[in-house]
Amino acid sequence: MTRIDRLLSIRGYGSRKDVRALIKAGEVLLNGRVVTDPAEKVDIDKDTVSVGGQELARDRHIYIMMNKPAGVLCASRDKRSKTVIDLLPEEIKWRDLFPAGRLDKDTEGFVLITDDGDFAHRMLAPSKHVSKTYEAVVDKPLSPAHVEAFEAGLVLSDGTAFLPAKIRQISGERESGQYLVEIVLYEGKYHQIKRMLAAVGLGLIYLKRTKMGGLELDPCLEKGESRLISAEELERIFAD
Numbered sequence: 001m002t003r004i005d006r007l008l009s010i011r012g013y014g015s016r017k018d019v020r021a022l023i024k025a026g027e028v029l030l031n032g033r034v035v036t037d038p039a040e041k042v043d044i045d046k047d048t049v050s051v052g053g054q055e056l057a058r059d060r061h062i063y064i065m066m067n068k069p070a071g072v073l074c075a076s077r078d079k080r081s082k083t084v085i086d087l088l089p090e091e092i093k094w095r096d097l098f099p100a101g102r103l104d105k106d107t108e109g110f111v112l113i114t115d116d117g118d119f120a121h122r123m124l125a126p127s128k129h130v131s132k133t134y135e136a137v138v139d140k141p142l143s144p145a146h147v148e149a150f151e152a153g154l155v156l157s158d159g160t161a162f163l164p165a166k167i168r169q170i171s172g173e174r175e176s177g178q179y180l181v182e183i184v185l186y187e188g189k190y191h192q193i194k195r196m197l198a199a200v201g202l203g204l205i206y207l208k209r210t211k212m213g214g215l216e217l218d219p220c221l222e223k224g225e226s227r228l229i230s231a232e233e234l235e236r237i238f239a240d
């Protein structure tokens with residue numbers, strides 16, 4: 001059971017204050033009866049809730065897009081460091097949330113946070129070929145040999161083999177010794193980009209994830225901000 005104002009806030013009807021305004025306006029019905037108390041308890045598995053005449057789906061899972069800042073851990077909890085879950089608004093922290101796929105502590109950008117284990121599994125399975133796109137600043141211009149090495153699938157001296165990936169330069173020299181490149185991966189191994197770049201003799205200066213499958217990081221999200229992902233956006237992840 002959860003409070004109706006909390007439930008509607010999680011489901012994207014705005015802040016608790018916004019939800020209270022909807023309740024006050026008589027827009028929220030619980031089992032066909034107008035709700036007047038924002039603290040009223042709801043069992044989403046049994047009760048029928050509607051807002052403005054539209055029934056709330058019974059899907060109990062939540063999907064959040066976050067623009068992770070550097071210095072924050074991609075984990076559910078940690079004794080010493082701040083995690084992506086610590087950055088979420090209070091009203092959604094109570095769920096069993098976890099980041100689906102990790103970014104290193106010093107990497108920025110798109111992290112998907114959810115409580116849906118099946119979804120995370122589907123999204124991360126290499127067999128699903130969901131791409132992850134990154135912007136990286138490297139210390140040398142790309143040569144055709146770099147591009148070919150990525151496309152062929154790199155094998156490191158310790159035997160680690162990476163799936164074929166893409167790399168392309170997207171700007172000339174930005175500052176002295178800084179070149180912006182785009183990298184697309186189809187799997188997520190530990191320190192993958194750092195290790196792939198090192199293997200071809202490129203130094204990494206900055207890394208940000210910008211896209212998962214066909215879904216881009218919302219440019220309106222400042223570092224540390226997050227928002228819910230809509231059902232239509234969720235589908236875009238697999239439609240790339």
Ligand code: URA
Nearest residue numbers: 104107191192193194
């Ligand atoms: N590759 C890395 O090396 N680090 C990340 O955070 C993501 C991909």
